[in-house]
Amino acid sequence: MQRERLVWFILARVVVVSLFLVSTIVLQVRGTDTLGEQALDGITAILVATYGFSILSLLVLKLAKGYRQTLTYAQIVWDILFVTGLLLHTGGITSPFSFLYLLAITNASVLLARREALYTASICAIIYGGIIDLQYYGQLVSLGLGPLAALSYGTNYIFYTIFINILAFFLTALLTGYLAERARRSETELEKRAIDYEELERLNSAIVFNLTSGLLTVTTDGRIRVFNRYAETLTGISQEDAYDRDLYDVLPGFRLFPGNLFNVKRGQFEFLAKSGRKLIIGFNSVPLTDKEGGRVGSLINFQDLTQIKRMEENLKRADRLAAIGELSARMAHEIRNPLAAISGSVQLIAQGDGVPEPDQQLFSIVLREADRLNGLITDFLAYARPDQPEKGQVNLPALIGEIVSLVAPDPRFEGVRFDNRVEPGFTIAIDPDQFRQVFWNLFVNGADAMPQGGTITVDAERVDEVRAGGERRSAYRITVADDGCGMDQEKIARIFEPFYTSKAGGTGLGLATVYRIVEAHGGRITVESAEGKGTLFTIFIPVQDNG
Numbered sequence: 342m343q344r345e346r347l348v349w350f351i352l353a354r355v356v357v358v359s360l361f362l363v364s365t366i367v368l369q370v371r372g373t374d375t376l377g378e379q380a381l382d383g384i385t386a387i388l389v390a391t392y393g394f395s396i397l398s399l400l401v402l403k404l405a406k407g408y409r410q411t412l413t414y415a416q417i418v419w420d421i422l423f424v425t426g427l428l429l430h431t432g433g434i435t436s437p438f439s440f441l442y443l444l445a446i447t448n449a450s451v452l453l454a455r456r457e458a459l460y461t462a463s464i465c466a467i468i469y470g471g472i473i474d475l476q477y478y479g480q481l482v483s484l485g486l487g488p489l490a491a492l493s494y495g496t497n498y499i500f501y502t503i504f505i506n507i508l509a510f511f512l513t514a515l516l517t518g519y520l521a522e523r524a525r526r527s528e529t530e531l532e533k534r535a536i537d538y539e540e541l542e543r544l545n546s547a548i549v550f551n552l553t554s555g556l557l558t559v560t561t562d563g564r565i566r567v568f569n570r571y572a573e574t575l576t577g578i579s580q581e582d583a584y585d586r587d588l589y590d591v592l593p594g595f596r597l598f599p600g601n602l603f604n605v606k607r608g609q610f611e612f613l614a615k616s617g618r619k620l621i622i623g624f625n626s627v628p629l630t631d632k633e634g635g636r637v638g639s640l641i642n643f644q645d646l647t648q649i650k651r652m653e654e655n656l657k658r659a660d661r662l663a664a665i666g667e668l669s670a671r672m673a674h675e676i677r678n679p680l681a682a683i684s685g686s687v688q689l690i691a692q693g694d695g696v697p698e699p700d701q702q703l704f705s706i707v708l709r710e711a712d713r714l715n716g717l718i719t720d721f722l723a724y725a726r727p728d729q730p731e732k733g734q735v736n737l738p739a740l741i742g743e744i745v746s747l748v749a750p751d752p753r754f755e756g757v758r759f760d761n762r763v764e765p766g767f768t769i770a771i772d773p774d775q776f777r778q779v780f781w782n783l784f785v786n787g788a789d790a791m792p793q794g795g796t797i798t799v800d801a802e803r804v805d806e807v808r809a810g811g812e813r814r815s816a817y818r819i820t821v822a823d824d825g826c827g828m829d830q831e832k833i834a835r836i837f838e839p840f841y842t843s844k845a846g847g848t849g850l851g852l853a854t855v856y857r858i859v860e861a862h863g864g865r866i867t868v869e870s871a872e873g874k875g876t877l878f879t880i881f882i883p884v885q886d887n888g
């Protein structure tokens with residue numbers, strides 16, 4: 342700051358000197374003898390020297406790495422010498438330029454401090470008084486200042502002139518020094534405040550930009566002002582494009598709160614992303630007020646709750662399935678015992694002599710249905726009390742190819758094409774026997790959804806899975822998609838429940854078993870579907886630490 346102030350001071354001096362130089366040249370051109378040829382030449386020399394000193398000072402400032410206070414002192418000394426030279430060449434006591442000492446004193450106040458201004462005033466007083474006294478006593482005749490002018494004014498006038506000028510010098514030093522110090526303190530405080538404001542602005546921008554939730558502000562008429570990076574990512578609209586747009590155009594879900602948006606503390610709505618996914622957005626809002634307390638808009642914080650809601654549903658479903666499974670397992674166990682007794686008794690009766698043929702047929706039906714019921718109970722017990730998975734590194738594309746070969750002869754897969762997109766050599770730590778059952782059930786589910794044929798697509802990759810609470814973990818993501826008839830939201834909500842089925846002759850245990858196997862592997866399974874748009878099953882299996 343001092344460096345810039347000194348530069349401006351030197352440039353101002355150059356302007357003043359230029360005015361003096363122009364006036365001197367005009368006097369010389371007109372040939373006036375007001376000052377005399379010798380005086381004009383002397384003034385011209387002083388002005389040219391001042392030009393040179395100013396240019397030299399600017400060069401020093403430019404080449405110097407930092408601010409040098411010595412250069413500032415040199416400027417004040419040069420100003421005093423400059424004014425003194427003008428006085429000596431313009432009549433001494435009769436010179437009109439004694440007031441320029443006041444400028445030198447003012448410059449000392451502005452560039453340095455009040456103490457230096459008083460020093461400068463003292464030097465100016467000594468020099469000015471000395472010039473007048475020496476002129477009065479005829480000691481400056483060699484410089485063209487004779488005593489006649491001073492003697493003509495008289496002793497009283499000379500003392501009065503000296504007193505008035507010295508008083509002006511010190512009053513100027515005191516006043517300008519005080520004002521300069523006040524201005525300097527105010528400037529320092531403003532700089533500190535400006536720095537604080539800049540830091541606060543940077544901090545505020547960094548916080549708003551890096552929030553892990555959406556943040557926007559709207560005016561009272563619903564026009565967007567602030568729109569952070571999370572909001573840009575969620576909506577696919579940049580801050581520049583969102584600015585001054587209507588909130589309802591950018592996030593149509595807020596239309597659910599017409600006229601009451603600024604009174605709503607929190608809420609939820611659905612949002613259709615550009616990818617086509619339907620998201621659940623939760624938000625809360627607080628009013629924005631001006632310094633008088635009047636409302637000028639609202640600040641809205643929002644977040645994608647889709648994953649959290651889905652996980653909450655999965656947890657509720659898991660609790661419900663666990664309770665149902667435990668109760669049903671006990672019932673199944675109790676049913677199996679009398680069923681075994683009934684089956685054994687029927688076999689003994691059927692093997693006896695004298696059993697009529699019609700009865701033999703009835704007994705065979707009873708035994709067949711008992712075996713089917715026993716198989717169903719066995720499957721259910723496998724679901725309700727699954728074996729702990731015996732994990733091993735499994736070549737996933739090879740396992741899928743094996744299942745595809747097994748289902749190929751099945752009439753349900755007539756017209757069904759498989760698209761195995763898993764990269765060759767992709768391995769994953771799973772129980773191969775249990776995952777054969779997983780893929781079998783998912784493939785059968787897809788084939789049943791495509792009675793006229795279609796494509797089942799399988800893919801897998803390693804990803805960073807976002808869990809509840811924003812926690813991340815490394816996981817394998819396996820997807821099984823079909824382009825069948827799809828499902829409505831009611832079916833999706835119940836698809837993994839045991840005994841729930843929409844198929845004729847289905848047991849409702851296939852996908853429930855898939856859910857339990859994936860859960861036993863420490864993973865999770867999700868489903869996305871819409872009527873007429875196919876179904877996508879996504880399985881997340883955590884990566885083993887040693888894998």
